[in-house]
Amino acid sequence: MRIGILGYGTVGSGLVDLIDNNKGKREIEICSILIRDIEKYKGKKHFEKITTNIDDIFEQDIDILVELIGGLNPSLDYIKRALNNKIHVVTANKDLLAEYGDELINIANDNEVSIKFEASVAGGIPVLKPLIESLEGNNVDSINAILNGTTNFILSKMYDENLSYNEALKQAQDLGFAEANPDADVLGYDAARKLSILSTLAYDNRVYWKDVYLEGITDIDEKDIEYAKKLNCKIKLIGQSKYRNEKVSAFVRPVLVGNESILSKVDNEFNAVILNGDSVGELSFIGKGAGKLATGSAVYSDIIDILDNRLSCVDSFTRDIIKVNQVIDSKCSALLRFTDYKKDEILSIINECINKYDILNESDELAILVDADSEYEINNSICVIKDKGYCDQINKLLKIG
Amino acid sequence: MRIGILGYGTVGSGLVDLIDNNKGKREIEICSILIRDIEKYKGKKHFEKITTNIDDIFEQDIDILVELIGGLNPSLDYIKRALNNKIHVVTANKDLLAEYGDELINIANDNEVSIKFEASVAGGIPVLKPLIESLEGNNVDSINAILNGTTNFILSKMYDENLSYNEALKQAQDLGFAEANPDADVLGYDAARKLSILSTLAYDNRVYWKDVYLEGITDIDEKDIEYAKKLNCKIKLIGQSKYRNEKVSAFVRPVLVGNESILSKVDNEFNAVILNGDSVGELSFIGKGAGKLATGSAVYSDIIDILDNRLSCVDSFTRDIIKVNQVIDSKCSALLRFTDYKKDEILSIINECINKYDILNESDELAILVDADSEYEINNSICVIKDKGYCDQINKLLKIG
Structure with missing residues (x-):
C-alpha cells in the first residue's frame, strides 16, 4: 500500500513512527510527505521523501492520501483532488468534516473510494468505528462528551491547583496542550465540530456544527470553581446532543458535572464520549x-x-441538515450568579418562574442553584431580572448528573 | 445473507428482535432456529422456523451459523461442523473460545471463513473489535477490567444497601442477573475466561484461562464492605493482566478499588475494560x-x-500458550484481616517483611492495610503467621488505584 502524507508535524511524526515500528507486519510504503518549509525538517527521518510541491505527492501513484495539515484550505482542494483521482483519503481534520463532510462523502462515493476520519474526533479513542460499525443495530439517542483536551486540561488545573483561567491557559500553552491562539479550543468551536460529526453519524441526519449552541470557558472564574466544589461537582466543557421525535438538540458549554458521574473522572487532556443506544444502553469511551x-x-x-x-x-x-434546538426543553438545574444585586426582588422573580432554589452565597454576590422544568424558565427569569435592572451582571452555569 | 441460529433464549430473542427491527435496512434472513423443547416456544414469533434437529439447520444453505446456546457441548461440534462446511460462525460463547479458541480459529482459517465473538466479552460493549482493529498500531501491555455483571451487581448491592452476600445473591437471582447455580459467575470462572480472551488478543500470545489466578467473591462479607468504605474504596471483582518482558501475569479476584478511579464508578450489571496501549495510552470502555x-x-x-x-x-x-505469573511481583497494597489473633506477634512479623502498615481495627478482629514491594512479601508474612499459630484465620484483599 503506497501512501502520501500531507503534514509532518505532531500527528504526522507519530504516524510515521507507527508505520516504521510496524514494518514487517504491514506493508505500508511512505512515498512522499508534503511540508511547507524544507529547512525545518533537515535531519529528520524520511527527509528524502519530503516535498513542498503537492504535485509530487500525486505523481507517486499512491493508494491513500493521509491529510494531517488541518484547516480548510488548501486541505479541501487536496482531498478532493485525491478522491477524484480514486485515491482513498484518511484525515484527522474535524474542521473539514464538520464544514464539507457532505460534499466529500459524495465525491468519495462517486469515485468508489473511502474517506476515513477516526482521528478527527476524540484523538486516540476508537469511537467513530464502534459507533458506525458496532452500533448499527441501535438507534443512538444521546451523546454526552468531553471532546476538547485543551479546555479539559485548563479546567482540571483550575480545579486541582486553584489556578486562574489565565494561569491555567498559560500552563497549557507552555506544555503544548494549547495553541498560541487558543480561540478554537477555549471558545468551543473545536468541540462543536466534533460533536456535530458524532451527532451526524449517531442520528443519521446531518447536524451542522454552526447550529450547535456554543459557550466557551473564558468566563469561568475561581468563584465558579469554588461553587463547584461546594456542590460536589467539577466543571467540564460538555458537548451534549439528543435526538427526540425527529428533532436534535445540541450544545457545547461549560457544565457543573456531579462527582458521582464518570465524566467527572475524566481529567486533563483526556476525552470521553458517552453514547446511549436503544439496544446497548449507555456506552462510555474514555482516552487521550x-x-x-x-x-x-x-x-x-x-x-x-x-x-x-x-x-x-x-x-x-x-442527509439534509436537521434543525437543532439550542435550549434545553426538559428539567434542568443551573447555578446563577448575580453581582450588585437586589436580593428580595430577584428571589421573588425566581420564585414565580422556577420550581426550587437554594442560596449558596449572598455576601459579595448572590449565587443560587435553581431547578426548573426547562431552560426557558431560567432564561425568562434572567430576562425579567435584567430588564428590571435588579443586578449588574448575571452568569449562568448548567448543572448535570 | 442466510443465517441459522442455535438457541432462542435471552440473547437469541434479542438478536431476532434486532434483525426484525432492521428489516429493510439489511437483508438478513433467519432460516432456522435450533431449540431443545418446542413446547416452550409456542406462540413466539418465527415459530415456523424452529427445530430441534441440528440437521435442519445445516440443510438450509446458510451463510452464517449464530451459536447462542453456550457451554462446550454440543456447541463445539456444531461450530466445527459449520466451519468445516465453509459457513461463517458468530458466537457469544466465552467458554468455548477460552477452551478451544486455537482449534476453532485454525479450522476457520483452513476453510477461509471467519469466526466472530464480540459478544463473548463484556456483552454489549464493542471492545474486541477496537482492540483487534483500532489498536493494531499499539503494543497493549495491561488490561484492568470488570467482566462479570452478576458479581458486580452483587457487590454493588452489598455496598449500596448493606446487604449480606447471600441476600444480594438472592436479589440478583430474583432479577435474573444470576443463574440458579451461580458458581461460574461468583467463583470467577466466567471473568477468567473473558480475561483470557482479551489477554490473548492484546498480547498476541495465547493466555489459557485456567492459568489465570482465581478467587471468587463468596468470602466477601459485611466487614470487608465496612473497611472498603473507611478506605474510600469499593470492592470489585477485577480481572487484571499485564505483559512485561515477554511474560504475562493475570488474576481475577475481588479488589479494593479507590473511589477516584473510573472502575469504582462502574456499578451493578455494567462492565468495564481498561486497556493500556503504548501509543494510545489508557483507553476505557464501559457499558452493559x-x-x-x-x-x-x-x-x-x-x-x-x-x-x-x-x-x-x-x-x-x-500461538503457543504463554506462562502466566499468578502473584503480583510489583509494589502492592492489601487489607489483611486476622481473627483470634495475637497482635504483638503478628505485627512484629509484618514489621519484618512489609514496608508500611496501618491498623484499621483491633477490637473484634485485627485489620491492617499493608504496603509491600510485592505480593510475595505479603504471602510470606501470612505463611509465617499461620505457621506460628498467631491467629485462627487470615483474609487478604488486594487494594489498587
Whole structure:
C-alpha cells in the first residue's frame, strides 16, 4: 500500500513512527510527505521523501492520501483532488468534516473510494468505528462528551491547583496542550465540530456544527470553581446532543458535572464520549483526546482498515441538515450568579418562574442553584431580572448528573 | 445473507428482535432456529422456523451459523461442523473460545471463513473489535477490567444497601442477573475466561484461562464492605493482566478499588475494560455486560461485519500458550484481616517483611492495610503467621488505584 502524507508535524511524526515500528507486519510504503518549509525538517527521518510541491505527492501513484495539515484550505482542494483521482483519503481534520463532510462523502462515493476520519474526533479513542460499525443495530439517542483536551486540561488545573483561567491557559500553552491562539479550543468551536460529526453519524441526519449552541470557558472564574466544589461537582466543557421525535438538540458549554458521574473522572487532556443506544444502553469511551502517538494510532488504524478492505458507510453526512434546538426543553438545574444585586426582588422573580432554589452565597454576590422544568424558565427569569435592572451582571452555569 | 441460529433464549430473542427491527435496512434472513423443547416456544414469533434437529439447520444453505446456546457441548461440534462446511460462525460463547479458541480459529482459517465473538466479552460493549482493529498500531501491555455483571451487581448491592452476600445473591437471582447455580459467575470462572480472551488478543500470545489466578467473591462479607468504605474504596471483582518482558501475569479476584478511579464508578450489571496501549495510552470502555438487547447488539454487529465483508485476523489464539505469573511481583497494597489473633506477634512479623502498615481495627478482629514491594512479601508474612499459630484465620484483599 503506497501512501502520501500531507503534514509532518505532531500527528504526522507519530504516524510515521507507527508505520516504521510496524514494518514487517504491514506493508505500508511512505512515498512522499508534503511540508511547507524544507529547512525545518533537515535531519529528520524520511527527509528524502519530503516535498513542498503537492504535485509530487500525486505523481507517486499512491493508494491513500493521509491529510494531517488541518484547516480548510488548501486541505479541501487536496482531498478532493485525491478522491477524484480514486485515491482513498484518511484525515484527522474535524474542521473539514464538520464544514464539507457532505460534499466529500459524495465525491468519495462517486469515485468508489473511502474517506476515513477516526482521528478527527476524540484523538486516540476508537469511537467513530464502534459507533458506525458496532452500533448499527441501535438507534443512538444521546451523546454526552468531553471532546476538547485543551479546555479539559485548563479546567482540571483550575480545579486541582486553584489556578486562574489565565494561569491555567498559560500552563497549557507552555506544555503544548494549547495553541498560541487558543480561540478554537477555549471558545468551543473545536468541540462543536466534533460533536456535530458524532451527532451526524449517531442520528443519521446531518447536524451542522454552526447550529450547535456554543459557550466557551473564558468566563469561568475561581468563584465558579469554588461553587463547584461546594456542590460536589467539577466543571467540564460538555458537548451534549439528543435526538427526540425527529428533532436534535445540541450544545457545547461549560457544565457543573456531579462527582458521582464518570465524566467527572475524566481529567486533563483526556476525552470521553458517552453514547446511549436503544439496544446497548449507555456506552462510555474514555482516552487521550490528542497527542502525537495517540492520534497517530487512530490515523494508523484507518490506513489498516483500508489495507484490509474493511469499509463502512458514512452517508449520514449527505442527509439534509436537521434543525437543532439550542435550549434545553426538559428539567434542568443551573447555578446563577448575580453581582450588585437586589436580593428580595430577584428571589421573588425566581420564585414565580422556577420550581426550587437554594442560596449558596449572598455576601459579595448572590449565587443560587435553581431547578426548573426547562431552560426557558431560567432564561425568562434572567430576562425579567435584567430588564428590571435588579443586578449588574448575571452568569449562568448548567448543572448535570 | 442466510443465517441459522442455535438457541432462542435471552440473547437469541434479542438478536431476532434486532434483525426484525432492521428489516429493510439489511437483508438478513433467519432460516432456522435450533431449540431443545418446542413446547416452550409456542406462540413466539418465527415459530415456523424452529427445530430441534441440528440437521435442519445445516440443510438450509446458510451463510452464517449464530451459536447462542453456550457451554462446550454440543456447541463445539456444531461450530466445527459449520466451519468445516465453509459457513461463517458468530458466537457469544466465552467458554468455548477460552477452551478451544486455537482449534476453532485454525479450522476457520483452513476453510477461509471467519469466526466472530464480540459478544463473548463484556456483552454489549464493542471492545474486541477496537482492540483487534483500532489498536493494531499499539503494543497493549495491561488490561484492568470488570467482566462479570452478576458479581458486580452483587457487590454493588452489598455496598449500596448493606446487604449480606447471600441476600444480594438472592436479589440478583430474583432479577435474573444470576443463574440458579451461580458458581461460574461468583467463583470467577466466567471473568477468567473473558480475561483470557482479551489477554490473548492484546498480547498476541495465547493466555489459557485456567492459568489465570482465581478467587471468587463468596468470602466477601459485611466487614470487608465496612473497611472498603473507611478506605474510600469499593470492592470489585477485577480481572487484571499485564505483559512485561515477554511474560504475562493475570488474576481475577475481588479488589479494593479507590473511589477516584473510573472502575469504582462502574456499578451493578455494567462492565468495564481498561486497556493500556503504548501509543494510545489508557483507553476505557464501559457499558452493559449482559442483557437481551445489549448482547444481541454485539452479535448483530458481528453479522453485519460479515455481511459487509469486514474481516480481521484473530490468529493470536493459535500461538503457543504463554506462562502466566499468578502473584503480583510489583509494589502492592492489601487489607489483611486476622481473627483470634495475637497482635504483638503478628505485627512484629509484618514489621519484618512489609514496608508500611496501618491498623484499621483491633477490637473484634485485627485489620491492617499493608504496603509491600510485592505480593510475595505479603504471602510470606501470612505463611509465617499461620505457621506460628498467631491467629485462627487470615483474609487478604488486594487494594489498587
